[in-house]
Amino acid sequence: MGKSLYIAEKPSVAQEFAKALGLRTRRGDGFLESEEAVITWCVGHLVTMSYPDKYDGSWKRWNLEALPFLPETFKYEVIDNVKKQFGIVAGLLNREDVETIYVCTDSGREGEYIYRLVEQEALKSPKKRKRVWIDSQTEEEILRGIKEAKPLESYDNLGASAYLRAKEDYLMGINFSRLMTLKYGNGIARFLKKDRCVIAVGRVMTCVLGMVVRREREIREFEVTNFYRVIATFGEEKSYEGEWRAVAGSTYFESPLLYNDNGFLKEEEAQAFIRQMKDLGQDGEIAEIKKTKERKKAPLLFNLAELQNECSKRFKISPDETLRLTQELYEKKLLTYPRTDARVLSTAVAKEISKNLNGLMNYEPAVPFLNDIKESKSHQGLAKTKYVDDKKITDHYAIIPTGQGLGALKSVSDLGRRLYDMVVRRFLSIFYPDAVYTKVAITTKLGEESFFANFKVLSAEGYLKVVGVPGNKEEEEISDNLEFFNYVQTLKKGMRLSLKSMVTKEGKTSPPKRYNSGSLILAMENAGKLIEDEELRAQIHGSGIGTSATRGEILKKLFSIDYLKLNKKTQIVTPTMMGEMIFDAMDKSLPSMLNPELTASWEKGLTQVAEGEITEEVYMEKLNGYISRRTNSVRTLNNQGVLLERYRQIATIYHKGEK
Template identity: 60%
Template sequence: MGKALYIAEKPSVAQEFAKALKINGQRRDGYLESEDSVVTWCVGHLVTMSYPEKYDIKYKRWSLDTLPFLPRDFKYEIIPAVQKQFNIVRGLLNRPDVDTIYVCTDSGREGEYIYRLVAQMAGVHDKTQKRVWIDSQTEEEILRGIREAKDISEYDNLSASAYLRAKEDYLMGINFSRVLTLRYGNSVSNYLKTKYQAISVGRVMTCVLGMVVRREREIRSFVKTPFYRVLGSISLEGENFDGEWRAVEGSRYFRSPYLYKENGFKEKQYAEKLIGELSQNSPLVCQVEKIERKKENKNPPLLFNLAELQNVCSRLFKISPDETLRIVQELYEKKLVTYPRTDARVLSTAVAKEIYKNISGLRRYPQIDGAADEVLEMGTYKNIAKTRYVNDKQITDHYAIIPTGQGLSALNGISLTAQRVYETIVRRFLCIFYPPAVYQKVNLVTVMEKEHFFSSFRVLQSEGYLKIAANSFAAKKASEKSQDSEEEENTSCNEVLLAALQKLKKNDILSVDSLSIKEGETSPPKRYNSGSMILAMENAGQLIEDEELRAQIRGSGIGTSATRAEILKKLFSIKYLSLNKKTQVITPTLLGEMIFDVVNCSIRQLLNPELTASWEKGLTYVAEGSITPQEYMDKLEHFVRVRTVQVEQSNYQYALRQFFDAAAENYKKKPSASKRGGKEL
């Protein structure tokens, strides 16, 4: 009987497979072996796509004569730094005594691509190849994955989409970077007085640059608009609260041109005039026209996917998406959490049936003050499959990031930030087994001289899941900050005032202590921070005006959970964008704005989320088998060919000078240091 070969993506993962399989055999150079099994590993990518000059030396020199570059057959090569491990893996894959290969690379498109390239370059034939698909690195999950491994052919569509994604990035990057550099690189370098300037563009990277530059320019062009609201200070049983005037139907200012929206005036004089009109009778009183009391349930949030976790960690810990991914990957490799590169925020029905195991394991985790015991006692986990937190249709590759309940001993060996990220994941997970938070909400409408005043009150009556939502290290930040925006809309309310409001009836007369003017002004759009940028990339559909296209691409977004952090990191490294590490606020650089202007003139589609997200959706269709790889490739080649020729024939040098001047005005050094959006200029 032949041996089984298990091939993992990293040495640390291979070690976990060896432990689960009880392989106590010899540790060889680059693999482990026992009587019936061999475990080996890649070190990430072992194979990469060859540069154009490997096809023909003429492509080494950047020239318009050799564009567009669209090879019929793509060339691949071994990455020199990992040649030794590739040779070991190739030898094992082709060993005569190995008859079954278990592919244990990461369970996703990129993991599939890593193995397929190795198998292609190693010339694997006539072997049984099975795909192991797991959601965590616990021994139980590894053994289940091996037991239920499917024939690798069932993942051929996923493999095809992985190859196409790489070809797409390769063809767009090479053709568009070369043609734009040749056409406009000198314009950029001459303006910046630098020796040489390559223009680097990419399918996802350039779209993200576009989002940041557009937002920055919106902020610059924003003009603050002052407005004036009229408030009445109303008295009820010794307590005071505010009523906000609104120009609803029946008001003397209904649809008036003097209004800024319905609750304020553009000019102070009209607010003063209204107060004068309402103050003619003394004492000031108002009458209750409508009172509405209702209970409001606030459900626990959905579980974490990678984008949501990166957003929360950016806000709570001021760490970059790249750092969050590194930390959660470490937690995954130490068996503490499930697979991190996921887009789903729900659980599968299969996992829901066994979820008590995860909860039980958390009983030994001291930071949650017995919350796991409480969940087991309540028994709510038994019906979790009937809730919105379980939905097989919303899962593509993996379910949400949750704690495994295992590996707790590893917590002492990781950084304080990593421990806090883990606690954040644990609390989000346990919240879904608690009841909703219950608020008592009261909406009150009062009338003075036919003018309506509106008050809204919201009081927490039952904590529900909020009881455990707050992290032990930053209670207010973790559980309450997300509610700040909601609380601002409601008047503060204590128990005495709430009791008085409960007795209030229609037509009751209340005293008005005073009428006042509250001045405000409109706010500019907010700059992206590293977390909100990741969410904006995930929800690219929100930036698309075409409703039909938005519906089609929902769930695809820009890039994938596995690549978004790396894309941002590259934009910072090539100095197109700037990141303030303290605040995580992202702003463009002058170079980034100039590249934006070049692309905006020549290949505008690259800056828009429509194109980028629809390409991503196309790859999903290939993975699902809805379209063939050849159909996708034909469209890709057509796009690259047409746009490359378009840039070759363009001539925007003169127009660009004006755009560069306009952008440069915002980067002139001031006599003293000044700050813009957290970035020192």
């Protein structure tokens, strides 16, 4: 009987497979072997796409007239520094006693691509191949993945999508980087007094540069508007504040003297209004009181983008660092697969969720919450909640604790433990009831003018017991003075209260916020839109820029090539002078590469290939056409003079900043 060959993505994962299978292995050079099986590993990518000069030596020299470079058949080669491991894997793939190959690289598009490239370059004769698809590295999940492994052909569409993604990045990078460098590189280099300037262009990278530069320019061009709100205090011993707004019936309704409907553009106008109100000599009358309950559900579970955003805010760490920590927790069996876009669980996982919960009884901070869940039996109805939806899952479900591997938590850094705790609390919170707020809205009339007051108190903490009350602006407005809130609730419509005081409060409009590393990841996930609302984010899921596996690396590259800079303390992202110059060169020549919606549409096309909705041929035809048209268009442009003027304007801003 022939042996099974298991091919993992890393040596550490290979060892976990050997352990789960209960194999008594001996260690060879680059593999493990037992009587029944051989286990080997890639070390990330072993094979890559060849540079153009491998097709034809003339392509070694960059030549504007030779572009575009669009080969009919693509060439690949083994990466120099991993040739030894490639040789080992290739030898094992072709061993006569190997009957079945189990593909155990990471369960996603990139993992699929890593293996298929190796097979393409190494496998000499067909063999039985099975794909192991797992969501965590627990022994139970590994064994399930092996038992339920499907023929590799079942993943051919995903493989095709992986090849296309690589071809797309390769062709856009090769063609547009050469095109832009040959057309504009010398001009930028001369202006910056550099020997040379290679303009790096990427399908996702260039688009992200555009997002950051546009945001910076919005901030730079923003004009602050000062305005003056009018605040009245009603009552004697106990009182409340109401803010004036010029609603229908007001003397100032739709007046040009106002900013929006709640502030005067000039302080003297506000003071004149106050004198006018005081001259009435009237008490305030409560015209309306509305009491409502607001229910707030626990947020959806973490996917990688949400986790990177949260870690950027809480811990001030980069998306790349978040992924590294989460990957470590995954490899130590503590968390499920990190490179996921989903924020929900599958029906199958929901049925077995008690295993995760029971395992967490060994994690002391979780025990009080687990006891609550056990008592309420809330986990039994999980499948009927918004946290379970098979339609919203492509490759993997959300990031949750496995309930296993807790012994390894001692070997994790303090930051890694805090990240783990955050994921655990988000997970446990979905089994808790809604947080409930009691809200009271009071409209007080003074003559024809209306003053509005809103009060809010947390009346049932629900899931906030697990995750804590967030520190955002809305929650800061919650009154923690229950005695005062009880007073507010005694007020009735028609009551008259004396006008205790009336003052102005100066306000000013604020420019848009700069991206931080986490909010930029979220904006990439949402096709360039920084959407704070959780439900809205869920609605446009799947239309983002890049993937959960690549976004952090793309940001890292933009920092390393000095197009963007990162403040490590605050995680705020801003463009560099060179980044802005390259943005302008792109904007005047290849503006579509800066368009988030268009960039997202390429990613959506790859998803359509993976789901079998369109063919590789259709996708490649569109891609080649796009590159040809854009290349020919840029070649004929004569816009260096316009760009030089833009560079001068940018330089003025940055040199002023240096002073």
